[in-house]
Amino acid sequence: MRFQYDTIGERYAECTATAAFSAADTHTLHGALDALGGVRGLDALDLACGYGYNTRLLARGGARRTVGVDPCGERIARARAHEAxxxxxxxxxxxxxAVGVAGLGPFDLATAAYPFNHATDRVSLHAVLRSVRTSLRPGGRLLAIVPNAGAFPRVDWSPYGVRILDRVPQGEAPLLKAHFLTDPPEPFEFREWSHADLAEAAVAAGFTTVGWQPNRTPPPDPVRDEVYWTAYRAWPISSLMTCTA
Known part of the structure; x- marks a missing residue:
């Protein structure tokens, strides 16, 4: 599944830049970085960096060293072209x-947007968290945006840019089939690991603390008013996983 976004190209960048769920994720990450006192002087790693939006956020914040990692060469090429x-x-x-990042460190901070939900089994999930932990200095932090399990089929996320189509019982975690609601829609898949599964993997990897924060939403505006965001906060697509090395 690691190359499932390759054919989406620029429309994937478009959807993550404009979809409401992405706006909420960005707002959540901003708040978490502010709560840590910012990133100035830190060595920072951005996992599943895509086209580099969050990576550039870390660099603009004054990180001493900023590294973006993604398994897709096309996305990395576009990120490099943007910097050029x-x-x-x-x-x-x-x-x-993500399992190969340990050799790039050490880092004081790692950010991650949805990389862990592509682990197909528990062994792979634990290996990814172990690699991230190894890349961090003692006391380093991981801030990860992760999907919330259990909403489908009770909740429709279509107004926020994502539609879940099916849950397929498969292996150790169900496979969710979904669409980004671009025009036309683009398919993607991910594994529905529970927060308990993720926390178990983080502790086994050697993180000393694991916590969860609810998704934060941007201030309302004429397009996305408070009623719109209130409904989203009742069943958000994601949460923030926070871990200390």
Whole structure:
């Protein structure tokens, strides 16, 4: 599944930049970074960096070293091209799986948007968290946006940019089939690991603390008013997983 977004190209960048769920994820990550006192002077890693949006956020925040990692060469090429147009040379991008990041460190901070839900089995899930933990210095932090389990079929996320189509019992975690609601819609899949599964893997990897924070939403505006965001907060697509090495 690691190359499932390759054919989406620019429309994947479009959907994650404009969809409401992505706006909420970004707002949540901003708040968590602020709560840590920012990133100035830190060595920062961005897992599943895609086109580099969160990676650039870390660099602009004053990180001493900023590294973006993604398994898709096309996304990394686009991220590098973006930096070249801006004349930036302060971000490193690497084509790599999350299980291969340990050799790139050490880091003080790792951010991650939805990488763990692509682990197909428990062994793979534990290996990814172990690699992230190994890449962090003692006391380093992991801030990860992860999907919330159990909403489908009770909740329709279509107004927020994602539609879940089916849950297929398969292996150690159900496989969810979904669409990004671009025009036309683009299919993707992910595993429905529970928060308990993720916490178990983090503890086994050596993280000393594991916590959860609810998804935060941006201030209302004429397009997405408070009623809209109130409904989203009742059943958000994701939560923030926070871990300390």
């Amino acid at each position: 147009t801006k004349g930036r040379q302060d971000i490193e991008y690497h084509v790599a799986e």
